[in-house]
Amino acid sequence: MSKRSQQTINTEQNRGTVSVIQGQASGATTTTSRPPGGSLQLVPQLVPATPAEGGGGGGKAKMKKTSGDKDSDEYRQRRERNNLAVKKSRMRSKQKAQDTQQRVNELKEENERLEAKIKLLSKELSVLKDLFLEHAHNLADNVQAPGAEGASPAHNNNNNNNGAFSSSGSSQR
Amino acid sequence: MSKRSQQTINTEQNRGTVSVIQGQASGATTTTSRPPGGSLQLVPQLVPATPAEGGGGGGKAKMKKTSGDKDSDEYRQRRERNNLAVKKSRMRSKQKAQDTQQRVNELKEENERLEAKIKLLSKELSVLKDLFLEHAHNLADNVQAPGAEGASPAHNNNNNNNGAFSSSGSSQR
């Protein structure tokens, strides 16, 4: 399913050679396709030979199999193959983009997780440090004025201390 | 240098579908293009009127301004605008994809940084905890068997605590 049409426009300055063409079509080769409601008209058209081209050096006007050029034959086949390849390539490209996007999301999530963990650890750390200082003081006191002891027996080091100790916020970035 | 349209239709089995026609081109892409009268050779092309259109809708062969259709005039202008828009859109799309990719890299880097930080904090934490336990033991010993003091800070039997506490230094790259 495909048709063609072409145009060549040349864009801009073209140097050496270039040309552009165009076309449009429909169809899907493999499974389905077809624009839904669409309907258009077909334009049958034959192109008269389109000779021309002598090419630069000694070209001939004739081409054999290598190019029944443009009108049909292998050309068409090649086109179709290419179209297929293009489709495939594009699909892949798209997929890749999507994956990349997803990757971003995943990484973002992980980042958050890590940051949370850091926060937690920082808190724990600060608590411990405070405790440590306290002990130090107590010890000092003890040394100087023995008598009152029982400073802090139980160290609760567990994790769920989400309580609120104020804790210094060490944040840095 | 410039070529123009051609169309060929090829048949492949197709079914309701599209097709297009075209003709014309321009010499310059940018604004203004309108092939005036003289032009090079055009590909002989006639659009066969496809008589009988099957559609139900009453197609006419006539169109007025709304469509000097396809051959020139406004059409060309519209096309050109669209082409421009397309280009812009694609550029943007590409740019975006690139940005996304970069974002991935950045996030990846940040992740590593965060992980390193976590590692560091964890280490600090464990050191402190050990220190604590030791102190606790020492204290206990002291309580039970006073006499040998020296409970002060400096003894650590094993770990080489890299130094320390001292209020942290958050080091980050």
Next chain:
DNA sequence: CACAATTGCGCAATCC
């Protein structure tokens, strides 16, 4: 040299 994969481009349909 052949052939698949990419890439730039214009067209047209559709979205908004």
Next chain:
DNA sequence: TGGATTGCGCAATTGT
């Protein structure tokens, strides 16, 4: 009415 998107085919290039 008009830009923005999107699917598609063509062709030139590039990679194998």
